């Protein structure tokens with residue numbers, strides 16, 4: 001199995017008669033950026049949700065650093081070191097950006113956070129300094145005292161990424177991190193992801209736009225109709241006629 005951080009073994013998932021995932025086997029290697037691409041409805045988000053414990057597979061297992069995590073709750077999986085950015089940003093709209101980034105840092109240290117603690121989030125100086133540093137990193141430092149609800153869609157996604165980075169995850173899962181972004185925001189996000197890559201964090205990026213990930217990915221798995229139809233380097237995958245066909249709706 002080599003140095004796989006995450007392994008997905010023989011996973012299957014059905015939704016009321018629809019087979020969303022079939023025979024999924026996947027190895028995510030340490031320090032690599034692994035892209036999972038495929039047309040809309042291919043099963044990409046379902047696969048991510050199975051990996052983070054939001055959905056239980058009908059068959060198969062997910063193994064993280066040698067430990068079976070299938071059946072664990074999402075927050076338990078998060079505590080083990082898997083952070084994720086969902087397709088729809090999940091932030092605290094009424095809190096400031098700084099508080100939003102401090103919240104997961106506390107959660108990591110103290111366990112799942114209780115909402116009544118959120119108003120006291122500014123207390124810890126070390127956590128605050130780190131949160132400020134990370135907001136700087138994602139280009140949101142100037143807005144750190146703004147309410148999160150006031151952000152543009154692109155900024156909300158960058159905030160959610162900051163909320164993941166503050167957890168120092170062993171594995172970061174991103175579901176369409178540039179979805180709905182302007183070209184400028186998309187390019188900024190790609191640059192940010194490249195910088196994270198240089199730090200050696202293991203990442204899985206889900207994308208339906210195959211061009212977005214080709215400059216980032218070490219390895220690409222192509223999902224179509226719930227199955228992995230091709231796997232390889234970006235160049236190998238790009239040249240694969242099966243992949244072209246899947247994207248052209250063949």
Ligand code: ADP
Pocket residue numbers: 015016018020038039040041042043044045046047
């Ligand atoms: P992708 O992320 O690749 O666009 P999804 O994983 O969201 O695809 O969806 C895969 C398939 O499963 C689609 O046909 C979708 O309609 C279906 N699906 C996803 N989630 C559910 C659900 N909770 N209930 C029923 N069907 C679902």
Ligand code: MG
Pocket residue numbers: 044045046087175
């Ligand atoms: Mg999706």
